[in-house]
Every structure is written in structure tokens, then in C-alpha cells.
Amino acid sequence: MFFTYLRRELRRRRKAALVVASGLALGIALVIIVTSVSSGMSKAQDKVLESLYGLGTDMTVTKAAAAQGAGGTQRPRFEFDAKEDEDATQSTDRVMVQGFQTLASSTVGKVGEQAGVADAVGGLSLTVMKVDGQFKRGEFKQDESAGQGGPGGGQGGGGQPQGEVQGGGASFDVNSFTVYGTDVTQQDLGPLTSSQITKGRTFKATETDAEVAVVDSAYAKEKELAVGRTVTVSGTEYTVVGVSTADSGDAAANVYIPLKQAQTVADSKDKVTTVYVKAAGSQQIDTVKAAIQKNIPGTTVTTSADLADTVSGSLSTASDLAAGVGKWLSAAVLVAAFLVAGLLTSSAVSRRVREFGTLKALGWKSGRVTRQVIGEALVNGLMGGVLGIAAGLAGAYVVTAISPTLTAQLGSTGGGTGGGPMGGGGGRQTASRTLDIALTAPVSLSTVLGAVALAVAGGLIAGAFGGWRASRLRPADALRRVA
Amino acid sequence: MYQLKGVTKRYMRGKNPVDALAGVDLTIEDGGRLVIQGPTGGGKSTLLQMLGGLDRPTAGTIELDGVDLARLPESRLTKVRAESIGFVFQSFNLIPTLTAQENVETALVPLGLGARNRRERAAEELESVGLGDRPNHLPSEMSGGQQQRVAIARALVKRPKVLLADEPTGNLDESMRDEIMDLLDGLWKEHGLTFVMVTHDSSLARKAPRVATIRKGKVTVTENAAA
Known part of the structure; x- marks a missing residue:
């Protein structure tokens, strides 16, 4: 009965379900894209540092x-x-x-x-x-x-040609x-x-x-x-x-x-x-x-972290953007999507007062009615998760396919930072090194699992809004309000 | 058997208290049939909700087989509703997305019956109200009379002791009204139910053996020997 009822209700309210799922999908897709692009940038930075240090090097020592x-x-x-x-x-x-x-x-x-x-x-x-x-x-x-x-x-020339x-x-x-x-x-x-x-x-x-x-x-x-x-x-x-x-x-x-x-x-x-x-x-x-x-x-020690701080250029700018604007934007969209999902679910419960009142009159416990509401919201959340993961993967694929080139400049800070083998001895020579790195957006399993967790969380938050309202519904009030 | 003593239900209308029920004393014997009548806003539906354990009185006791519904914890009250009381509403209150059979099954869900058992009992009940051939119809695909039959099947499928009906024919035309009343009377006799019905319809009241009239929260019971 739980699944039959759930399926029929979602089908009946498919437009509202689609709105909720789309909102969550947008938030989840943004999170996936921003996370994967950030991961790509981190990899690009690692590549830049590796090209200087080589694999496995934690720090370099140069003359001060x-x-x-x-x-x-x-x-x-x-x-x-x-x-x-x-x-x-x-x-x-x-x-x-x-x-x-x-x-x-x-x-x-x-x-x-x-x-x-x-x-x-x-x-x-x-x-x-x-x-x-x-x-x-x-x-x-x-x-x-x-x-x-x-x-x-x-004679006048004095013999000189x-x-x-x-x-x-x-x-x-x-x-x-x-x-x-x-x-x-x-x-x-x-x-x-x-x-x-x-x-x-x-x-x-x-x-x-x-x-x-x-x-x-x-x-x-x-x-x-x-x-x-x-x-x-x-x-x-x-x-x-x-x-x-x-x-x-x-x-x-x-x-x-x-x-x-x-x-x-x-x-x-x-x-x-x-x-x-x-x-x-x-x-x-x-x-x-x-x-x-x-x-x-008399030595200068430069760690990978020190060197990473000297990275400038579009890689650094894009990295800062992803870490700042991207993450905040994703968080804002997610929070908005959660709120919209919650309000729409709560509003749907309001429209179904008589239905839930009747079920309670028939002897359905509040918990069962609440589970029904949360179940519907959870499925909405999961649908949003599936859509969001698909959109996020597509977005990450597009970024990887386009592979925008980012420029990284290293060691141009003018001294004291050491530098790599070609970056000068630190300070004496402000030699900088410019690298072009193709940006990729790798999506890890943990990112996908995180997206699923967000979808579930979105569904549960929305369900909590609606479930709370449904659980507080007294059958007499519900039936009286629609009489 | 129902035994109501000093049942009062007070609402606040703005800052003014209003007594929908004012010290109602009433006894309804097992297998009895009572019609509740009265003007709109007189407290008929409130009394029915008290009998059904859907609401609690401000004061007084409502005993059903010796158990005071007014003091019963919510979980036990829910159990009483699930096992012992069947409801029929004026506007049918069917779940629009579920078929006739599934709507009837909703009353069996709280009893924890298996899906197969639920299906079989719901099909039998639909048969008994004359809708054995329409188990898969949605409410929107049925007439008002048919929808009320489904609602009656839903109320009776759990074999309750009490059937409470709130204006069950209020949304039906005259011929359909008689059809539904004949069905309810037949089922009442067949199952030996305690049957309480709220109605505006005086012709229906005249056929009832006992009529409780509510005015300003006070109940007057009249016996109808001719019924």
C-alpha cells in the first residue's frame, strides 16, 4: 500500500514533483560541477608543482x-x-x-x-x-x-687613397x-x-x-x-x-x-x-x-605549499573563483532548493488535509502518515539526485571536453620563496615560469556519493517540513476544515 | 455500548467561549440505531466526532464498552478507531489516486493484515455493496452513489462494532439516497452494528427508532415506536 499510494500521489502531482526535483537537481549539479572543477584545478596545480619538483618531493633546499x-x-x-x-x-x-x-x-x-x-x-x-x-x-x-x-x-692628396x-x-x-x-x-x-x-x-x-x-x-x-x-x-x-x-x-x-x-x-x-x-x-x-x-x-627551504602560494595567472584566478564564488553559489542554490522543496511539500500537505484527516480517522497512526509524506519527498529528492548527477556529469564532461587552458605562473614573487630548479635561486633572480595547463573536471565516486547524500538530505528536509505538518494534523480539525 | 456523561465541548470564537456541546448525557445500546438531528451549527458533527474518538471533550466522559475515550492516550484511541469504529462522510472522503479496491484496503492497513488478505477482504466487501465489478475504478470514474458505496465498504471491511455516518446522503439525489439508506439499513441488520447517523433529512429521521435532537449543545432523545 505504501508504494502504491506513493507512486500514485507522485504521478498525480508530477508537475510539483518535477519542480522540486528540478530545484534539487540544479543545486546538486552545481555542487558536482564545482567540486569536479575544483578537483581539476587542484590536479592542475599539482601538475605545475610536479613539473618543478618531480614526483615525491616534499620540499627543496636552495641557498638563501x-x-x-x-x-x-x-x-x-x-x-x-x-x-x-x-x-x-x-x-x-x-x-x-x-x-x-x-x-x-x-x-x-x-x-x-x-x-x-x-x-x-x-x-x-x-x-x-x-x-x-x-x-x-x-x-x-x-x-x-x-x-x-x-x-x-x-700631390694635394698626400698619397692617401x-x-x-x-x-x-x-x-x-x-x-x-x-x-x-x-x-x-x-x-x-x-x-x-x-x-x-x-x-x-x-x-x-x-x-x-x-x-x-x-x-x-x-x-x-x-x-x-x-x-x-x-x-x-x-x-x-x-x-x-x-x-x-x-x-x-x-x-x-x-x-x-x-x-x-x-x-x-x-x-x-x-x-x-x-x-x-x-x-x-x-x-x-x-x-x-x-x-x-x-x-x-644559509639555506632557504621551500615546500610545495609555499610554492603553491606563488602560483598566479588564470589558474590561480579560476581556482579562487571555484573556491569562493562557486562554492558559495552551490551552497546558496542548494539551500534555496531545500527550502523550496520543503515549502512545496508543506503546501502539498495543506492541500491534502482532508485526505490525511480521513486516514487518521480510519486508524492510521501519525507516524504512518508522516512516513508516507517523507517517502514521497524522499523519492522527489532522489529523482532530483538522479537528474542532478546526470546534469553534473554532463557539465563535468563538457568542461573536460572543452579543456579550457589555464596559465600558471610560478616563482615570480621576487625573492625569498626559493623556487624550483629553473625558478632561480630565490630572491636573487626573479625568474618566473609560465605553464599552460588544460583544465579537466574529474568526477570522483566520493563526489557522486556526496550528491546522493545531498539528494537524500534534500528529500528528508522537504519531508520533515511536510511530515511535521501532517503529524500535527488532528483528524477532527482536518475534517472540520473541509466540511 | 456508548455511555456519555456530562460531555461538554467548548470552543473559543474570538475571545468568546462557545459550547458546541453542553453537558450531554446519552446512552446508545449495542446494535442500536440513533439518528442525530438539529440545526446547522447545533453540535451534531461535534457529537459524532466525540463518539468516533476524533476529538476529545472539554469535560465529561465518553465510554465505549467501559473505556473512556476522553482519557485514552492517542495511540490507544487510534487503535480503537482502527478496530472498532467505521466512518462514512458526506463527501465520501475517498483517496482520489487510489482505486475502489485500494480505498477499501486503506481501512485494513492499520490492522497489519497481509496484502493478499487485504485484497480478498476488500473484494468481498465491494461485492457486498454491489461494486464487485468495479474494483479498479478510480473515484473520479464513479458516480456519487458508487463513491458512497465504496466509502461504506471501507467503513465496514474491518468489521467494526460501531458505524458513524455524517450526512451520508447529503450529496446524493433522492433515488440514490434511498438506495444508500437501504444498503446501510441492510448492513446494520446483517452485522448487528451500533449505527449512529447525523442527518438533516426529516424523512430519514422518521424511520429511525431513536432520534437525538441537538439544540444549542443540549440533547433531547425521542423514541419512535413506529419505526
């Missing part, structure tokens, strides 16, 4: 920023000699430590000894600027009128790329972990000082590099053993070589730019950070 002007800003200088042989191609390159700040390799060991540190590995980030080209000498062209001055003229230099100049190509010196004995930490080896292989643990390289796929394509070919860094030829592709599409470096080789080409023996640290547990990150800063002076 020195005061501006101390030692002067080092800038690369290129010097070319004037050579006798005309039109000879000249080439020179400069290898610079990114951020111009290095730590002693021994820092890696000290960091590793700190309580709560599971693993620590050093890396050296370099920028190579290669300039090659040629000078072309100008040609002297004698002034013809001066040369034809006659005997008198020759009259004319001008024409043509000549310089044509140089500047090629800049980034090199990362990786500790091949510990490859489970560091920037290379955020890339997949798509061709060839990665470094062997024995290749600590081998002249081998892994190149980023985008750079390999641009420079037509492939496994087995060579890439030259400061005069040293490295055999390409593997091609890597960054998960985020934006690699940490163009070329990866063993750390020792990087130290050699940069003339930075026993130096690293960054120490990548993995904490023993996520709860210990702050403790480890404090311990490193206290025990190893």
Missing part, C-alpha cells in the same frame, strides 16, 4: 638569497677575437649556474641527516648560452673622382638551453621523475660521470636529436641515451646529464643548486623544514 649587489650581478660575457682569416665562423658558449647560487654538495648529506627526512638528493641546474656566427669584413671602395685628380691632385668602407658586419646565432645535472644513483627524486622515458632508456646508476644525456622530447624534436646522436654542452659531446616526455608537457630542463658532468662543465665542482627532500611523512613537512632552516644556516 644574498643581498642585492653583493658581489655584483654576474652576467655572461662573450668575447670574440678579430681574426685575420676573413669570414671565419666563430663560436663560444657560456655555462651558467641558474640563479648563480650554489650549495656545497655536502649540504645534501647534512639535509639527509635531519630528523624526519626520508631521502635527499642534489641537482645542478644550468643554462647554456651558445653564440656562433661570423664577422664579415667591409670592403674599401676608393673614391673615383679623387683618384682622377691629375698630377696636381696627386680617398674612399669609404662598404658592406661588412656580423651575423650571430644565440642558442640557449637548460641542462640539469641529475644524481644518477638516486633517480627516484628530482625533476626527471615528472617525465616519462618515451624512447631509449634513463641513466644507469653506474653512469655517474659518463658522457651520456637524456633529452626532453620537445627539445629533441626542435634540434632533431634522437637516441644514439650527440648533444654538445660546452664542447663536450654527450650521447643521447633516452628521450623523456614531461607529464605536464613542460619539462624541467632541455637536457639531463649526470651531476658530476654538469659540475665539470659549469666549473662548479662539488656544488649543487637544489637539494630535493622527501619527508618521512606528510605530517612532518613543517617540522623538517624548521629543522633544516635551524641546523643548516
Whole structure:
């Protein structure tokens, strides 16, 4: 009888049921879309951070920023000699430590000894600027009128030819790329972990000082590099053993070589730019950070959370919008939908006073009448839930299908925040890194279960409104009011 | 057997108290048939609701088989209504979305009977009121007389001791009125019910063995030996 009665009533009042279900559906769909977009943004941020840190890195240690002007800003200088042989191609390159700040390799060991540190590995980030080209000498062209001055003229000129230099100049190509010196004995930490080896292989643990390289796929394509070919860094030829592709599409470096080789080409023996640290547990990150800063002076420790704070650009704006406006809007729509559902259910009870009064006169307990009202409201809520989940999934699918591109800028805050391997040494250089991330809206099972819970809650709230009214209905009053 | 002593029901109309019933004393024997008459607003329906346990008096006692309905907790009063009292209303009060059979079954729901048992008893009762061929009709698909028959079947399907009818023919034409009254009289005799009916219709009152007339909350009972 319960289900028969419920089904018939919902069919009779299908318009009102549809209004209630639609309201709840709208709220639930918004919650799903906002939650999934927020989750997508969180994933996008994680991708951005991973592209800098690599997987599993909880924090980086870099040299603390020195005061501006101390030692002067080092800038690369290129010097070319004037050579006798005309039109000879000249080439020179400069290898610079990114951020111009290095730590002693021994820092890696000290960091590793700190309580709560599971693993620590050093890396050296370099920028190579290669300039090659040629000078072309100008040609002297004698002034013809001066040369034809006659005997008198020759004397007046004092024997000096009259004319001008024409043509000549310089044509140089500047090629800049980034090199990362990786500790091949510990490859489970560091920037290379955020890339997949798509061709060839990665470094062997024995290749600590081998002249081998892994190149980023985008750079390999641009420079037509492939496994087995060579890439030259400061005069040293490295055999390409593997091609890597960054998960985020934006690699940490163009070329990866063993750390020792990087130290050699940069003339930075026993130096690293960054120490990548993995904490023993996520709860210990702050403790480890404090311990490193206290025990190893002159270092800057940057956690993922610190770096996340430096994210700006449309990703940050959209993330703020989703967290702020989106969540409030969803909450407001949900509350409004719950209220409307409750009021409509309550109003439906008012229209059915005689019906419920009659049932009570027949001996139906108040609880049974209330259950009937709540049951109807619950089905309305579940219908709203089904519609809302469908609409929410469709919305999330559309967002993922469109994949709007968001821009994330990192490390451009001007100092003190450390930064990733390519983000400068913190403070000294305000290098920023811009990444384009495609936004997705993944819907998790917990989001769907949450939506079902909201639908049930919506139904129960609406049912509570109506049920409360129905339970308070006295049969005599109900029958008298409609007599 | 009903035994009412000093039953008073006071309402507030604005700030003024109004006694719908003012110290009513009344006895209705088991199997008796009583017609309640009186002017509109005289307290007829109020008295019927007191007898049915739908409302409680302000003062006095309403005993049904020795149990005071006025003092009974709500849960037990509900049980009394579910098991012992059948109601028939002027405007039928059928559930519009349920079929004739399902409407009759609603009276059996509080008794906790199984679905099959409910169906069988409802079908039998519909047969007894002459609607055995219309179990699946909705109220909107039936005439007023047919709807009242369904309401009567609903009132009697639980085999109550008491049948309370509030203007059961008030919404019917004359021929239908006689048909319904014949049906009620027949069922009263067949089931040995205590039958109390409120009506405006003097012709119906004349056929009743006892008539209670209510005026300004006071009841006067007259015996009709000819009925």
C-alpha cells in the first residue's frame, strides 16, 4: 500500500514533483560541477608543482638569497677575437649556474641527516648560452673622382687613397638551453621523475660521470636529436641515451646529464643548486623544514605549499573563483532548493488535509502518515539526485571536453620563496615560469556519493517540513476544515 | 455500548467561549440505531466526532464498552478507531489516486493484515455493496452513489462494532439516497452494528427508532415506536 499510494500521489502531482526535483537537481549539479572543477584545478596545480619538483618531493633546499649587489650581478660575457682569416665562423658558449647560487654538495648529506627526512638528493641546474656566427669584413671602395685628380691632385692628396668602407658586419646565432645535472644513483627524486622515458632508456646508476644525456622530447624534436646522436654542452659531446616526455608537457630542463658532468662543465665542482627532500611523512613537512632552516644556516627551504602560494595567472584566478564564488553559489542554490522543496511539500500537505484527516480517522497512526509524506519527498529528492548527477556529469564532461587552458605562473614573487630548479635561486633572480595547463573536471565516486547524500538530505528536509505538518494534523480539525 | 456523561465541548470564537456541546448525557445500546438531528451549527458533527474518538471533550466522559475515550492516550484511541469504529462522510472522503479496491484496503492497513488478505477482504466487501465489478475504478470514474458505496465498504471491511455516518446522503439525489439508506439499513441488520447517523433529512429521521435532537449543545432523545 505504501508504494502504491506513493507512486500514485507522485504521478498525480508530477508537475510539483518535477519542480522540486528540478530545484534539487540544479543545486546538486552545481555542487558536482564545482567540486569536479575544483578537483581539476587542484590536479592542475599539482601538475605545475610536479613539473618543478618531480614526483615525491616534499620540499627543496636552495641557498638563501644574498643581498642585492653583493658581489655584483654576474652576467655572461662573450668575447670574440678579430681574426685575420676573413669570414671565419666563430663560436663560444657560456655555462651558467641558474640563479648563480650554489650549495656545497655536502649540504645534501647534512639535509639527509635531519630528523624526519626520508631521502635527499642534489641537482645542478644550468643554462647554456651558445653564440656562433661570423664577422664579415667591409670592403674599401676608393673614391673615383679623387683618384682622377691629375698630377696636381696627386700631390694635394698626400698619397692617401680617398674612399669609404662598404658592406661588412656580423651575423650571430644565440642558442640557449637548460641542462640539469641529475644524481644518477638516486633517480627516484628530482625533476626527471615528472617525465616519462618515451624512447631509449634513463641513466644507469653506474653512469655517474659518463658522457651520456637524456633529452626532453620537445627539445629533441626542435634540434632533431634522437637516441644514439650527440648533444654538445660546452664542447663536450654527450650521447643521447633516452628521450623523456614531461607529464605536464613542460619539462624541467632541455637536457639531463649526470651531476658530476654538469659540475665539470659549469666549473662548479662539488656544488649543487637544489637539494630535493622527501619527508618521512606528510605530517612532518613543517617540522623538517624548521629543522633544516635551524641546523643548516644559509639555506632557504621551500615546500610545495609555499610554492603553491606563488602560483598566479588564470589558474590561480579560476581556482579562487571555484573556491569562493562557486562554492558559495552551490551552497546558496542548494539551500534555496531545500527550502523550496520543503515549502512545496508543506503546501502539498495543506492541500491534502482532508485526505490525511480521513486516514487518521480510519486508524492510521501519525507516524504512518508522516512516513508516507517523507517517502514521497524522499523519492522527489532522489529523482532530483538522479537528474542532478546526470546534469553534473554532463557539465563535468563538457568542461573536460572543452579543456579550457589555464596559465600558471610560478616563482615570480621576487625573492625569498626559493623556487624550483629553473625558478632561480630565490630572491636573487626573479625568474618566473609560465605553464599552460588544460583544465579537466574529474568526477570522483566520493563526489557522486556526496550528491546522493545531498539528494537524500534534500528529500528528508522537504519531508520533515511536510511530515511535521501532517503529524500535527488532528483528524477532527482536518475534517472540520473541509466540511 | 456508548455511555456519555456530562460531555461538554467548548470552543473559543474570538475571545468568546462557545459550547458546541453542553453537558450531554446519552446512552446508545449495542446494535442500536440513533439518528442525530438539529440545526446547522447545533453540535451534531461535534457529537459524532466525540463518539468516533476524533476529538476529545472539554469535560465529561465518553465510554465505549467501559473505556473512556476522553482519557485514552492517542495511540490507544487510534487503535480503537482502527478496530472498532467505521466512518462514512458526506463527501465520501475517498483517496482520489487510489482505486475502489485500494480505498477499501486503506481501512485494513492499520490492522497489519497481509496484502493478499487485504485484497480478498476488500473484494468481498465491494461485492457486498454491489461494486464487485468495479474494483479498479478510480473515484473520479464513479458516480456519487458508487463513491458512497465504496466509502461504506471501507467503513465496514474491518468489521467494526460501531458505524458513524455524517450526512451520508447529503450529496446524493433522492433515488440514490434511498438506495444508500437501504444498503446501510441492510448492513446494520446483517452485522448487528451500533449505527449512529447525523442527518438533516426529516424523512430519514422518521424511520429511525431513536432520534437525538441537538439544540444549542443540549440533547433531547425521542423514541419512535413506529419505526
